[in-house]
Amino acid sequence: MATLFSLxxxxxxxxxxxxxxxxxxxTFKKIxxxxxATGPASFAFDLFGGPYVGVQDSRILKxxxxxxxxxxxxxxxxxxxxxxxxxxxxTNDSLGPTCGWPFGLDFNILTQQLYVADAYFGLLVVGSNGxxxxxxxxxxxxxxxxxxxxxxxxPLIGVVYFTEFSVVYQLSxxxxxxxxxxATGSLLKYDPKTRQVTVLLTRLFGAxxxxxxxxxxxxxxxxxxxxxxxxxxxxGPKRNTTETFITFQGRPNKITRTGLGDFLxxxxxxxNQSTQNVLPTVVRINAFGTVVKRxxxxxxxxxxxxxxxIDHLGEYYIGSQYVNVTFVGVYGIx
Ligand SMILES: *[C@@H]1O[C@H](CO)[C@@H](O)[C@H](O)[C@H]1NC(C)=O
Ligand SMILES: *[C@@H]1O[C@H](CO)[C@@H](O)[C@H](O)[C@H]1NC(C)=O
Ligand SMILES: *[C@@H]1O[C@H](CO)[C@@H](O)[C@H](O)[C@H]1NC(C)=O
Ligand SMILES: *[C@@H]1O[C@H](CO)[C@@H](O)[C@H](O)[C@H]1NC(C)=O
Ligand SMILES: *[C@@H]1O[C@H](CO)[C@@H](O)[C@H](O)[C@H]1NC(C)=O
Ligand SMILES: *[C@@H]1O[C@H](CO)[C@@H](O)[C@H](O)[C@H]1NC(C)=O
Ligand SMILES: *[C@@H]1O[C@H](CO)[C@@H](O)[C@H](O)[C@H]1NC(C)=O
Numbered sequence: 001m002a003t004l005f006s007l008x009x010x011x012x013x014x015x016x017x018x019x020x021x022x023x024x025x026x027t028f029k030k031i032x033x034x035x036x037a038t039g040p041a042s043f044a045f046d047l048f049g050g051p052y053v054g055v056q057d058s059r060i061l062k063x064x065x066x067x068x069x070x071x072x073x074x075x076x077x078x079x080x081x082x083x084x085x086x087x088x089x090x091t092n093d094s095l096g097p098t099c100g101w102p103f104g105l106d107f108n109i110l111t112q113q114l115y116v117a118d119a120y121f122g123l124l125v126v127g128s129n130g131x132x133x134x135x136x137x138x139x140x141x142x143x144x145x146x147x148x149x150x151x152x153x154x155p156l157i158g159v160v161y162f163t164e165f166s167v168v169y170q171l172s173x174x175x176x177x178x179x180x181x182x183a184t185g186s187l188l189k190y191d192p193k194t195r196q197v198t199v200l201l202t203r204l205f206g207a208x209x210x211x212x213x214x215x216x217x218x219x220x221x222x223x224x225x226x227x228x229x230x231x232x233x234x235x236g237p238k239r240n241t242t243e244t245f246i247t248f249q250g251r252p253n254k255i256t257r258t259g260l261g262d263f264l265x266x267x268x269x270x271x272n273q274s275t276q277n278v279l280p281t282v283v284r285i286n287a288f289g290t291v292v293k294r295x296x297x298x299x300x301x302x303x304x305x306x307x308x309x310i311d312h313l314g315e316y317y318i319g320s321q322y323v324n325v326t327f328v329g330v331y332g333i334x
Contacts (some may be wrong), residue, residue, distance in 0.1 A: 006129050008285070012128065020239040026205050026214070027331055028155075030328070031069075031327060031328040031330060032327050033053070033070060033326050033328065034072075034096065036090075037056075037057065037070070037326070038324065038325060039055055039105075039306055040074060040151075040320065040321075040328050041320055041321040042054045042102070042104045042321050043100075043105060046107050046112070050063055051310070051312065051317055052114060053105075054089065054105050056323060057090045057091070058087040058102070059072055059074070059087075059088070059102075059104050060074040060114070060116070060126070063328070074116075078177055086175070091233065091323050094288055095134070096120050099120075100121045101118060101119040101120060102114070102116045102118050103119045104117035104162070106152050106153045107156075108153055108158055110158065112127065114143040115153060116133055116151065117150055117151040117162050118133070119147050119149070120147075121135055121138045122135055122137050122145050122148060123145075123148065123151065123190055125198075136190060137190055138302065140197045143163045146168070148163065148164055148165070148295060149163045149164065149165040149207060149208055149209065150163050152210040152211045153212065154212045154217070155212065155216070156215070156218045157216065159189060159191055159216075160190040160192065160198075161190075161212060162188050162189075162190065162210065163186070163187055163188070163204070163221060164185055164186045164188065165206055166207075167184040167185075168182055174299075176205075177225075178225050178251075179276075181205065181225055182205070182206065183203045185205065185223065186199055186218070187204065187207060187210060187221045200219075200232060201242060204223050204226065205224070205300075206224035206225035206226065206251075207221055207223060207224075207258040208252065208254055208255075209221070209255045211251060211263060212234075212257070214261045214262060216235065217235045218231050219220065219234060222252040222253065222265060224252060225251070227249070227250065227251060228246065228248065228252070228267070229244075229245045229246050231244075246285060246289045246291070248267050248269075248283070249269060250267045250269035250279075251267065251270065251278070251305075252265045252266070252267050253267070253307045256309065258311040259311060261287050262285065263284070263286075264283070264284055264310050265282070265284075266280070266282060266305075266307055266319075268275040268281070271303070277303050278303055279296060279303065280296070280301045280304060281297060281306075282309045282316070282318070283308070300329055301325075305320060306319065306326060307321045315330050315332060316330065316331040316332075318331065
């Protein structure tokens with residue numbers, strides 16, 4: 001009886017939320033990052049919780065709950081002394097190549113390893129044996145990666161998909177890169193068994209995030225500048241082919257899979273073409289590429305772009321790469 005009652009209540013709540021999306025903000029909370037940590041671009045969860053969060057100064061933090069808050073767990077830099085002395089809390093863009101920036105995260109539950117797409121260093125893995133990441137690949141065919149953006153694992157076989165946003169991107173000229181319509185991004189694959197990197201797709205318009213379908217049949221890759229998500233088939237009759245999955249009136253950033261097999265995308269809708277002002281939103285799409293929900297986040301983020309939304313046990317963690325974002329946003333219902 002109680003269950004039925006709460007089910008009805010939930011339905012009523014969902015109905016109300018659909019009619020009045022503003023009430024969603026009531027369920028929004030902010031988890032403050034430690035002093036000096038900003039730009040929580042990406043999240044990952046292990047079996048026991050999290051999130052792990054990559055922040056701008058090279059650190060990967062882990063949330064240990066409200067009492068402890070965030071702790072430093074890993075660094076991606078090469079020398080831990082240098083990393084702690086030079087990088088901790090820094091917000092200087094020119095230190096990126098020294099310190100790194102863990103821009104995309106995903107956790108392999110089976111091997112207990114955290115995979116990291118570092119903007120500057122390449123693809124890394126961090127296990128339980130140390131605080132520094134191990135670089136798995138820093139380039140392909142003798143060319144160094146220029147700006148890795150995200151990593152997404154095939155949950156069944158542990159194959160790692162990752163993206164390079166652009167080869168001409170620099171933090172200082174992102175607006176320029178976007179307005180020029182740069183198409184130098186790519187989708188890549190790393191096979192932990194062979195340790196080989198394979199290029200799957202090139203000429204992507206600002207490749208942002210990759211998410212693998214629940215059964216590993218396809219990979220979705222979002223193109224921020226191209227304003228669309230493409231589907232690359234890994235298995236089945238369409239294997240090795242690509243099709244447009246969905247297009248947006250805005251810039252889709254990272255894309256994550258929910259426990260139910262839907263996908264969540266952080267989409268920054270452009271509100272002024274000349275200034276590139278945005279309205280940050282979250283879009284939920286089903287496995288057929290149909291939008292099932294949109295939520296505007298301007299009440300929480302103003303016109304600051306969001307980078308990622310990820311579902312963990314019914315809570316939605318919201319990230320943003322920008323230096324003045326000093327918290328992790330958490331929604332109760334989306
Ligand atoms: C940023 O780092 C660069 C390289 O270390 C340095 O030359 C510059 O002075 C720093 N800028 C600021 C504002 O600290
Ligand atoms: C990498 O090099 C191989 C051999 O030279 C070539 O066949 C392949 O097209 C190259 N791939 C890319 C992405 O440049
Ligand atoms: C961005 O800056 C880099 C380095 O300064 C430059 O090589 C690249 O051409 C710039 N990109 C655009 C689109 O202007
Ligand atoms: C798919 O592409 C890979 C790599 O380019 C190639 O090895 C494989 O033979 C292709 N498979 C099909 C079915 O075209
Ligand atoms: C876009 O921004 C420019 C520069 O601030 C401003 O002049 C223009 O009115 C804005 N356009 C809209 C539609 O708000
Ligand atoms: C949004 O802007 C208002 C004023 O314009 C400011 O007070 C507030 O702190 C901003 N909120 C965020 C999350 O930046
Ligand atoms: C970040 O700063 C910009 C202005 O520089 C402001 O418009 C925006 O609201 C700020 N966002 C957050 C989340 O603090």
